[in-house]
Amino acid sequence: SQQGEEDPQALSIQEGENATMNCSYKTSINNLQWYRQNSGRGLVHLILIRSNEREKHSGRLRVTLDTSKKSSSLLITASRAADTASYFCQETSGSRLTFGEGTQLTVNP
């Protein structure tokens, strides 16, 4: 199956800074979800954004969706060392579930 692309592949920032990760996809989607994965562990769901939505917020997280550009972004504001993890977008299209390549975020104290 085709994989979406995420950029950057790796991002290193200082605590308190904002982190922005981008995800591009190739097909029409039902929705797009963002997950977080701490090293070698299971994924934790962050936000779901539907194809008819443009922006959603949850705490320090903000997700945008641009269906004309087939892209989404995840913004983490006021980052903390505990935000260090891999972040994946997942597109759902019909019965297909596809994760992007992921962004490894490192937040330095």
Next chain:
Amino acid sequence: DTEVTQTPKHLVMGMTNKKSLKCEQHMGHRAMYWYKQKAKKPPELMFVYSYEKLSINESVPSRFSPECPNSSLLNLHLHALQPEDSALYLCASSQEGLVQETQYFGPGTRLLVL
């Protein structure tokens, strides 16, 4: 209980062995998923069970055999695996059996095939 549990946490097996991975959830979810994840790569969908019936098989080799004995339990039977099958195997569940839903993941089983 909002947890998906997976056993064992780690598994080492030879290429001639038969082993099984187990996944359990008690959230009343009706869909369960198996994913395979290689190091530094995203999870790849293997199987989806919806209402205890296999609804998606992503062309997975027959040496992987899923089983869903009831709506809370999902097994993955392994036989004659290859070293390239070494990976983190993740189980997930979702509420209504639709792949568009939010999935809840277990911690995974780290498998090493020698």
